[in-house]
Every structure is written in structure tokens, then in C-alpha cells.
Amino acid sequence: MAAATASGPRGEGGGAATSALTMERIQSLTELTELEAAYSRLCEEEKVVQEELDALLEQQSTIENKMVVLHRMGPNLQLIEGDAQQLAGMITFTCNLAENVSSKVRQLDLAKNRLYQAIQRADDILDLKFCMDGVQTALRNEDYEQAAAHIHRYLSLDKSVIELSRQGKEGGIIDANLKLLQEAEHRLKMIVTEKFDTAMKQGDLPRVERFFKIFPLLGLHEEGLSKFSEYLCKQVANKAEENLQLVMGTDMSDRRAAVIFADTLTLLFEGIARIVETHQPIVETYYGPGRLYALIKHLQVECDRQVEKVVDKFIKERDYHRQFQQVQNSMMRSSSVEKIEPRELDPILTEVTLMNARSELYLRFIKRRIIADFEVGDSMASEEVKQEHQKYLDKLLNNCLLSRTMQELIGYYITMEEYFMRETVNKAVAMDSYEKGQLTSSMVDDVFYIVKKCIGRALSSSSIDCLCAMINHSTTELESDFREVLHNKLKQGFPATTFQDFQRGVTSAVNIMHSSLQQGKFDTKGIESTDEAKQSFLVTLNNVEVCSENIMTLKKTLESDCSKLLSQGFGGEQAQAKIDSCLSDMAAVSNKFRDLLQEGLSELNSTAIKPQVKPWINLFLSVSHNIEEEEFSDYEANDPWVQQFILNLEQQMTEFKAGLSPVIYDTLTGLMTSLIAIELEKVLLKSTFSRLGGLQFDKELRSLIAYLTTVTTWTIRDKFARLSQMATILNLERVTEILDYWGPNSGPLTWRLTPAEVRQVLALRIDFRSEDIKRLRL
Amino acid sequence: MSMEDYDFLFKIVLIGNAGVGKTCLVRRFTQGLFPPGQGATIGVDFMIKTVEINGEKVKLQIWDTAGQERFRSITQSYYRSANALILTYDITCEESFRCLPEWLREIEQYASNKVITVLVGNKIDLADKREVSQQRAAEFSEAQDMYYLETSAKESDNVEKLFLDLACRLISEARQNTLENNVSSPLPGEGKSISYLTCCNFN
Numbered sequence: 001m002a003a004a005t006a007s008g009p010r011g012e013g014g015g016a017a018t019s020a021l022t023m024e025r026i027q028s029l030t031e032l033t034e035l036e037a038a039y040s041r042l043c044e045e046e047k048v049v050q051e052e053l054d055a056l057l058e059q060q061s062t063i064e065n066k067m068v069v070l071h072r073m074g075p076n077l078q079l080i081e082g083d084a085q086q087l088a089g090m091i092t093f094t095c096n097l098a099e100n101v102s103s104k105v106r107q108l109d110l111a112k113n114r115l116y117q118a119i120q121r122a123d124d125i126l127d128l129k130f131c132m133d134g135v136q137t138a139l140r141n142e143d144y145e146q147a148a149a150h151i152h153r154y155l156s157l158d159k160s161v162i163e164l165s166r167q168g169k170e171g172g173i174i175d176a177n178l179k180l181l182q183e184a185e186h187r188l189k190m191i192v193t194e195k196f197d198t199a200m201k202q203g204d205l206p207r208v209e210r211f212f213k214i215f216p217l218l219g220l221h222e223e224g225l226s227k228f229s230e231y232l233c234k235q236v237a238n239k240a241e242e243n244l245q246l247v248m249g250t251d252m253s254d255r256r257a258a259v260i261f262a263d264t265l266t267l268l269f270e271g272i273a274r275i276v277e278t279h280q281p282i283v284e285t286y287y288g289p290g291r292l293y294a295l296i297k298h299l300q301v302e303c304d305r306q307v308e309k310v311v312d313k314f315i316k317e318r319d320y321h322r323q324f325q326q327v328q329n330s331m332m333r334s335s336s337v338e339k340i341e342p343r344e345l346d347p348i349l350t351e352v353t354l355m356n357a358r359s360e361l362y363l364r365f366i367k368r369r370i371i372a373d374f375e376v377g378d379s380m381a382s383e384e385v386k387q388e389h390q391k392y393l394d395k396l397l398n399n400c401l402l403s404r405t406m407q408e409l410i411g412y413y414i415t416m417e418e419y420f421m422r423e424t425v426n427k428a429v430a431m432d433s434y435e436k437g438q439l440t441s442s443m444v445d446d447v448f449y450i451v452k453k454c455i456g457r458a459l460s461s462s463s464i465d466c467l468c469a470m471i472n473h474s475t476t477e478l479e480s481d482f483r484e485v486l487h488n489k490l491k492q493g494f495p496a497t498t499f500q501d502f503q504r505g506v507t508s509a510v511n512i513m514h515s516s517l518q519q520g521k522f523d524t525k526g527i528e529s530t531d532e533a534k535q536s537f538l539v540t541l542n543n544v545e546v547c548s549e550n551i552m553t554l555k556k557t558l559e560s561d562c563s564k565l566l567s568q569g570f571g572g573e574q575a576q577a578k579i580d581s582c583l584s585d586m587a588a589v590s591n592k593f594r595d596l597l598q599e600g601l602s603e604l605n606s607t608a609i610k611p612q613v614k615p616w617i618n619l620f621l622s623v624s625h626n627i628e629e630e631e632f633s634d635y636e637a638n639d640p641w642v643q644q645f646i647l648n649l650e651q652q653m654t655e656f657k658a659g660l661s662p663v664i665y666d667t668l669t670g671l672m673t674s675l676i677a678i679e680l681e682k683v684l685l686k687s688t689f690s691r692l693g694g695l696q697f698d699k700e701l702r703s704l705i706a707y708l709t710t711v712t713t714w715t716i717r718d719k720f721a722r723l724s725q726m727a728t729i730l731n732l733e734r735v736t737e738i739l740d741y742w743g744p745n746s747g748p749l750t751w752r753l754t755p756a757e758v759r760q761v762l763a764l765r766i767d768f769r770s771e772d773i774k775r776l777r778l
Numbered sequence: 779m780s781m782e783d784y785d786f787l788f789k790i791v792l793i794g795n796a797g798v799g800k801t802c803l804v805r806r807f808t809q810g811l812f813p814p815g816q817g818a819t820i821g822v823d824f825m826i827k828t829v830e831i832n833g834e835k836v837k838l839q840i841w842d843t844a845g846q847e848r849f850r851s852i853t854q855s856y857y858r859s860a861n862a863l864i865l866t867y868d869i870t871c872e873e874s875f876r877c878l879p880e881w882l883r884e885i886e887q888y889a890s891n892k893v894i895t896v897l898v899g900n901k902i903d904l905a906d907k908r909e910v911s912q913q914r915a916a917e918f919s920e921a922q923d924m925y926y927l928e929t930s931a932k933e934s935d936n937v938e939k940l941f942l943d944l945a946c947r948l949i950s951e952a953r954q955n956t957l958e959n960n961v962s963s964p965l966p967g968e969g970k971s972i973s974y975l976t977c978c979n980f981n
Contacts, residue, residue: 394817395817398817398818398820404848407820407821407848407849408848410852411847411848411849411850411851411852412851413851414851414852414855415851418851418855463821464821465820465821465822465849465852466852468822468852468855469851469852469855469856470855472855472856472858472859473855475858475859476855476858574823574824577824577826578822578824581824581839585859
């Protein structure tokens with residue numbers, strides 16, 4: 001068909017229609033050439049048409065084949081259409097069928113549910129009836145557990161079911177039953193409460209526990225716990241009363257008399273802890289987890305009441321407040337009031353810390369218990385509920401009267417302990433004594449014993465804040481007061497040297513003689529006290545050093561003690577940080593003592609050593625080093641200076657060596673060595689030398705260094721490096737020989753002298769010409 | 779203890795009557811929190827915050843003390859080692875202001891004489907309940923030679939400024955003591971904490 005339409009227009013119009021040349025135009029042609037041209041064009045056109053026709057003819061067979069195939073398909077399509085219609089019919093049918101079936105199932109389901117509900121309700125009604133009957137019988141038989149179980153069943157029934165049942169045909173009966181049940185419930189509650197109260201009055205624990213277990217069945221959890229707590233509180237109160245009576249009757253000679261109030265508190269806490277321990281399982285079993293808090297909260301009220309009584313008695317009996325007042329007045333330094341003897345405070349301070357330690361232990365116990373119970377009870381609870389519970393707990397622990405009372409007692413304690421420490425330290429200082437042969441005096445050991453004791457006592461209270469406060473006070477005491485004592489002793493200085501002493505001794509002896517002659521007696525105190533003052537200065541230096549070390553030891557000891565306390569779970573989250581900070585302040589005081597030691601040593605060096613050493617060194621100037629062979633050998637036989645110098649030094653240092661600790665002595669010799677080096681250099685530069693004089697000096701210096709090396713533990717070569725180099729220069733054969741040691745030839749030697757100094761030393765040799773020295777290229 | 783993690787360490791102790799907001803000031807500064815319904819502090823609390831001032835790390839050790847009377851002997855023991863004291867009162871509570879002389883006596887008795895004291899009137903967010911006028915407090919602080927600042931821990935007003943300016947002052951003080959006058963001391967207001975930039979000057 002497509003071929004037909006395509007060829008249509010061409011067939012209609014014929015060759016002339018499509019030809020570019022119309023018949024009219026051909027007929028109008030006259031010229032031969034034009035005719036020929038027209039002819040050839042027509043021939044071309046004919047050829048094209050012929051080709052097109054051929055192509056169309058070729059397609060004909062293909063088209064025919066396709067037509068045949070189409071014809072064959074016709075019947076098949078009809079078949080398919082029939083099948084499809086049939087299928088649609090079947091589906092519709094099945095669908096209807098399914099619809100039918102499922103609706104029936106749904107109906108069945110509904111029926112079944114209703115049936116169940118009906119059974120449930122029937123059951124409930126039966127239960128109700130059963131409960132009603134059961135309750136009556138149980139009540140008649142005084143089987144309260146059974147009765148409560150029935151009521152519990154009734155209470156757990158679906159209220160709407162009961163409501164529905166009442167609207168039913170048998171509503172009347174059910175109504176009546178319900179009324180009876182409610183009456184029974186009411187009666188049972190009354191009976192249980194009544195019986196519980198009676199049992200409580202009689203102190204009949206088995207019956208108390210029996211009825212305690214019934215409360216939760218009646219939905220009376222809170223009431224049950226509060227009633228039970230009431231019973232427990234009464235027991236606590238009775239026991240506490242008894243204990244307090246015992247306290248009042250305690251003989252003062254009793255072994256525990258000094259801590260009797262702490263013991264009474266301990267008994268109270270132990271009693272409560274035992275109660276919690278014994279009754280927690282019942283509460284947990286019959287009331288469920290998470291209820292311990294309520295129980296303990298009730299108990300805590302009684303605990304507070306009893307604590308108040310004990311503490312009131314304690315305050316009255318031990319005169320706690322008056323003693324505190326007196327201490328406070330003494331601290332104000334209004335010296336008019338009579339100072340309280342610190343020793344008298346000792347027992348009461350120990351007792352208070354013990355009381356607090358017991359309280360902390362108890363509070364930690366109930367805290368742990370409540371947390372554990374909440375954890376079980378709140379295992380499914382939201383985060384908010386958990387936080388809420390944590391808040392309750394914190395409030396209970398922080399706001400209970402027990403905590404507040406103990407905080408108050410500890411507040412007073414700290415002030416009194418501080419006073420105790422300060423006064424006792426003052427006493428130790430006042431009674432300071434020194435035994436011959438000892439390096440330190442008694443007060444250092446005493447003071448540290450006291451400080452350790454006071455901090456140790458604060459630590460034994462188990463209160464971190466109390467401990468930190470006492471560490472702070474100790475730091476203050478050591479840093480200000482005690483350090484001041486030592487500082488003042490050092491400020492008195494080391495008395496003048498023996499040489500000056502001798503002079504002064506003579507004049508003072510003359511004076512003393514004068515005065516004593518007038519008074520008719522002779523007093524040697526002036527001379528003796530100089531020795532004492534010397535001793536005192538050296539002992540104080542030792543004291544200062546030991547203090548510095550003791551503080552570090554104390555810090556270390558406290559660190560390990562504190563970590564023990566913390567590992568037992570005392571103190572809050574910041575406890576460690578607080579203690580660390582307070583202890584590091586204490587450690588800083590150790591350095592202040594070190595500074596003081598340095599101060600004292602340089603004082604000793606400048607007042608005792610320098611005034612003596614300097615004249616000895618100055619004697620060097622009176623020994624000529626501009627010498628010839630004869631004098632040189634004479635010097636060899638009779639040493640003019642250095643042997644005596646060494647002897648003097650040795651004599652002087654024996655005193656210090658005996659009186660100072662090895663470490664301090666070592667530092668002191670170090671200072672002395674530096675001093676000698678500096679002073680010797682000064683006199684050296686004022687002297688003149690011959691070749692042999694240089695050699696003499698070299699010998700002298702070697703002897704000196706050899707001696708000093710034996711008395712110090714550290715190397716002194718460094719301190720004498722400049723002097724040794726000067727000796728080398730003074731020993732040169734000629735000026736230019738220096739170049740063998742200088743600059744590139746210095747080898748391992750590091751010159752400590754500047755070129756100018758080298759020239760200066762060279763110039764000390766009288767036999768060196770100044771032009772030669774000037775000409776040197778250094 | 780290594781000295782590498784800071785250039786300066788200062789101890790700051792907050793004191794003042796119970797309930798004036800000491801803990802809230804510290805919490806606001808150290809944690810950026812304002813916890814409502816804060817319970818009374820027991821004994822002392824301890825917080826650390828490191829701030830940067832002119833490129834120098836300054837570690838502030840802040841001791842938050844309980845205001846209640848029964849903790850007084852504990853808190854007093856911290857005065858002596860304190861570099862600075864923040865004496866706090868509540869601008870809506872006349873009583874807390876009237877107690878200031880008593881606090882000053884305590885400072886006189888226990889603190890080192892080199893301590894810097896700042897007077898802080900807290901709770902300015904409760905302006906309509908104000909009982910202590912700014913002028914009165916300013917006069918008082920001037921007479922006592924103290925720095926003075928009003929804050930709100932709740933609205934975070936002046937809290938950063940309080941601590942950072944104090945740190946600046948402590949640094950210059952420390953420099954003067956070590957005679958390092960050649961190093962220029964930071965001026966107050968140059969302190970920067972991680973999240974805030976303060977610009978302020980002292981009255």
C-alpha cells in the first residue's frame with residue numbers, strides 16, 4: 001500500500017507532468033539545437049523514471065509475503081481474546097469468594113474476642129465472687145494474708161470490666177458483691193493497721209513483720225513503710241536511750257571514757273545499719289526494689305533526733321562550746337584572758353574526729369545501700385527519674401541534721417586544732433634544747449611531731465575538707481611562725497672571728513674584770529655565750545635544712561595516707577585535686593627553708609669565714625716572690641706562707657665540720673673555696689715575681705689545691721682555673737713562650753683569662769720587658 | 779608537676795554570705811553553665827580554668843567556699859595562700875551587703891597582705907529587686923580600696939570580665955614582685971578566653 005501511494009501522483013501526472021518541458025514548449029521549438037537539447041533532457045528524464053519504476057517493482061514480492069503472514073495471524077488472535085475473557089471471569093469469581101470467606105473469618109475473630117472477654121468477665125465475676133467469699137472466710141478465720149491476697153486480686157481486676165458487669169443483667173448481684181468486697185477491703189485495712197499498731201506496741205517483731213508484708217497487697221506501700229519505720233525508729237530510740245543512760249553512768253576511769261560519746265554514736269549507727277541490713281530483704285521482697293530510700297529517710301529522722309541528743313550531751317559534758325570560746329579568745333591575742341592549756345584539748349579533739357569518722361562511715365554505708373537499691377529499681381527508668389533519685393539522695397545526705405551537726409563540730413574542731421598546734425609548737429620552741437654531739441636541736445623533731453600529729457588527727461576524721469584545712473594551717477604555721485623563729489635566730493648572726501674575738505675578748509674581759517671587781521665577783525658568761533651563739537647559729541642552719549627535708553617527707557607520707565582514705569571511697573570527686581593542691585603548697589614551703597639555708601650560709605661565709613681568710617691571704621703580700629736561688633731554697637726549708645694558711649683553714653673548718661651536717665658543710669666549703677680563689681687572685685695581681693718567684697707561687701698553689709681537694713667532695717679545679725693559668729704564665733721562661741699555649745696551640749686548655757689579663761699577669765714578672773709584652777700578638 | 783603547661787598559676791578564693799551566687803559565678807566561668815536550684819556548697823569546691831592573656835597561659839585555681847557559718851574555719855584556712863579574693867554579695871539582699879565589713883575583718887586577719895580583693899555585686903538580672911545601689915557599693919569599695927564590679931551569673935554579665943581582668947591584674951602584680959619591669963604587663967581587658975573576647979576598662 002505504501003508503494004501504491006508513493007507512486008500515485010507520478011502515475012496521474014504522467015511523464016509530461018513531472019517533466020521540466022511542457023508539450024507546448026516542445027511544440028514551440030523551432031531551432032534544431034534547441035530541439036536536440038530538449039530531446040536529450042527528455043531522454044535523461046526517461047532514464048530516471050525507468051530506474052524508479054524498477055526499484056518499486058523489486059519491493060513487490062516482500063510486500064506480498066508480509067500480507068500472507070498477516071492473513072495467517074487472524075484466527076489466532078480471536079482465540080486469545082476468548083481465553084482472556086474467560087480468565088477475567090474466573091478472577092472475579094475467586095475474588096468474590098475470598099471476600100466472602102474472609103468476612104466470615106473476621107466475624108469469627110470478633111466472636112472469639114467477645115467470647116474471651118465474656119469468659120474473662122465471667123472469670124472476673126467468678127473471681128470477684130470467689131474473692132468476696134474468700135475474704136469473708138479468711139477474715140472470719142483471721143487469715144489476713146489470704147484475705148489480703150483476695151483483696152489484691154480484686155484490686156488488680158480491670159475496673160472497666162467490673163463497671164461493665166454492673167450494667168449487665170446480674171448487675172444487682174455484682175453490685176452487692178462489690179460493695180461487700182469494698183467493705184472487706186476497708187475492714188482489712190483497718191484490721192491490719194490496728195493489728196500492726198498493737199504488735200508494734202507489744203514489740204512483737206514476728207507479728208509486726210507479718211502485717212508489714214500485708215500492706216503492699218492492699219496497695220498501701222507508703223503507709224506500710226512509714227508504719228514499719230515507725231516501729232524501727234522506736235527500737236532505735238529505745239536502744240539509744242539505753243546507751244545514753246549507760247554513758248551517764250560511765251566511770252571516768254573507764255578505758256573508753258575519753259571517747260564515750262564517739263562510742264555512743266558508733267552504737268547508734270551500728271544499730272541502724274544492722275536494722276537496714278536485716279530488714280532490707282523483706283522490703284525488697286514484699287515492696288519491690290527502689291523502696292529502701294523511703295525506709296532510710298524515715299530512719300534518718302530518728303537517727304538525727306538521737307544524734308542531736310548525744311551531741312548535746314557531748315557539748316554539755318565536755319564543755320565543748322566554752323572551750324571553743326576560750327580558744328577563740330586566746331587566738332584574738334587579747335592576752336588578758338587566761339590561755340587555755342593546749343594539752344587539755346587533746347582528748348576532746350581526738351573524740352570529735354572519731355565522732356566525725358563514725359558519721360562519715362555511716363553516711364557512706366546508707367549512701368551505698370540506697371544507690372544499689374535505686375539502681376535495681378531504676379534499671380528501666382528514664383534518665384530524668386534517675387537524676388531525680390540522685391537528687392533525693394544528695395539532699396538526704398547533705399541536709400540531714402547529722403551532717404550539719406558534724407560539720408559544725410568539725411568547724412569548731414579545726415579552730416581548736418589550729419590553736420593546739422600553734423601553742424604546742426610555741427612550747428616546743430620555748431623548750432628548745434640542744435645536746436652536745438647532735439646536729440639539730442629538739443624543736444625540729446618536736447615541731448614536726450606536733451604537725452604530723454595534728455594533720456594525722458584531722459585525717460582520722462575522714463573529712464577531706466577538715467584534712468585540707470589542717471594541711472593549710474600547718475603550711476601557714478611552718479611557713480610563717482616557725483620559719484620566723486629560725487629566721488630570727490639566724491639574724492642574730494654568727495659571732496665574730498677568733499682573732500677579733502681575741503681582741504674583743506681582751507677588752508671585754510678587762511671590762512668585765514672592772515665591773516666584777518667593783519661588784520666583787522668574776523663573770524665568764526660573756527666569753528661562754530659567744531661559744532653558745534656560734535653553736536646556736538650552726539644548729540639553726542642544721543635545723544633549717546632538716547625542716548626542708550622533713551616537709552618533703554611529711555608530704556610524701558600524707559600523700560600515701562590520703563590515697564588510702566580515698567581508695568576507701570571517702571570524699572567527693574574533687575577530693576584528690578583538693579588534697580594535691582594543698583600538699584603542693586606545703587611542698588613549696590620546703591623551698592622557702594632552702595632559701596633560708598642559703599641566706600644563712602652566705603651570712604656565715606661573709607661574717608665568719610671572710611674576715612679570717614682575707615687577712616691570711618693578705619699575708620701573701622708580705623712574702624716576697626721576687627727571689628733568687630738562695631731564697632727559693634730557704635723557702636723550701638721554711639715555708640713562708642702556704643703551710644700556715646692551710647693550717648689556719650683546717651683549724652677554722654674543724655669547728656664547722658663538727659657542727660654542721662655534711663651537706664651544709666660541703667656547701668660552706670664550696671663557698672669558702674670560691675672566696676679563696678677570688679681573694680688570692682686579688683693579692684696575686686698586687687705582687688711582683690721573679691722567674692723563681694713564679695715557680696714558688698706554682699708550688700704554693702698546688703699545695704693549696706691539693707689541700708682543698710681533700711676537704712670538699714666536689715671538684716674545685718674549675719674554681720681555681722684562672723689562678724692555675726696565671727701560675728702557668730708566671731712560670732714562663734720568656735714572654736713569647738706564651739704563644740706555645742695560646743690560641744691555636746692551646747690544645748685541650750680553655751683560657752679563662754682575656755688577652756689583657758694575660759698581659760697584666762706577664763707584667764708581674766719583673767724580668768719580662770714591657771716592650772716584649774706589648775709586642776705580643778694575642 | 780610540670781611547669782610546661784602554664785606560665786602563671788593563681789589561686790582565687792570566692793567568699794561571701796551564703797546564697798549570693800558564688801558557686802554560680804564559678805560554674806558560669808569555668809563551665810558556661812547556670813545550674814538552677816543549686817544546693818548549698820559543702821566545705822569548699824575546687825575548679826581549674828586556664829585562660830590566655832597576651833599569649834601567656836594562665837592557670838586559675840578557683841576555690842569556691844561555702845558561705846554558711848559552720849564552714850568558716852575550713853574556708854579561712856584557704857585565705858593565706860590566695861592570690862586574689864572575690865568578695866561577693868547579692869544586690870537584692872541588703873543583709874549580704876551589710877556583712878561585708880565582717881568579711882573584711884576576716885581578710886585582714888587571715889589573708890596575706892599582698893592579696894588582691896575584688897568586690898562583686900551579683901544577680902543584676904534581678905534589677906527590680908535591687909536593695910543595694912550601685913553608688914553605695916562603689917563608695918564602699920573605694921573607701922576600702924577594692925576593685926568593684928556588678929555581675930549576673932545567670933545572664934553571664936561581666937563574669938568573664940571579672941575573672942579575666944583579675945588575671946591581668948595578678949600578672950602585673952607578679953611581674954612587679956619579680957622586678958621584671960622590662961616586660962610590658964598586660965593591661966586589664968587584654969585577657970581572652972577560648973570563646974569570648976572582652977573589651978573593657980577599669981573604673
